Amino acid sequence: KAGVTQTPRYLIKTRGQQVTLSCSPISGHRSVSWYQQTPGQGLQFLFEYFSETQRNKGNFPGRFSGRQFSNSRSEMNVSTLELGDSALYLCASSSETGGGTPLHFGNGTRLTVT
């Protein structure tokens, strides 16, 4: 099975712009979640989608949004970019949503905001 695929791998944007990141989960996985990884804050949960519905949301401002399509692919959007949004954004998929289900991560999209 192909793993979780994230595109693009690298992005450079300017403050005030918006960006869209894409994630294709492992075939058959219906849950997709997004995480932000920074040296200062570590790994932080952004949101989770399951069957096109947002199930959980972390403590991020409304500039961060996402959606999931009928084929389980997911996109994350960040509007009005700030310098502090520079981070590695990781997408993870899982076959179920229960607490003991392991997450399968993509290699991430590294976003740099200048």
Added chain:
Amino acid sequence: AQSVTQLDSQVPVFEEAPVELRCNYSSSVSVYLFWYVQYPNQGLQLLLKYLSGSTLVKGINGFEAEFNKSQTSFHLRKPSVHISDTAEYFCAVSDTGSASKIIFGSGTRLSIRP
């Protein structure tokens, strides 16, 4: 609320030496515990997980971890490390509710010296 503390931000060891990466957690409810590894420029990969049952859990690449409820610890061990084990290791905890709302520790960078 749950929390995870990884006591060492960096652990240097010589090749073929044993290693222990320490993790303590805090939770008022039953939890599931995980160790993930992140190699340079990659996403996270599951090493092992504790859901219930035997407190000694074996994972991939020769790693194992022991769940100690009284000490609220879940330390990761390997009897003999290899250069290829150079990576960052994350301890994580989730409750029974959702796989995505997982709390990650701050990570331990394992560096192997030849």
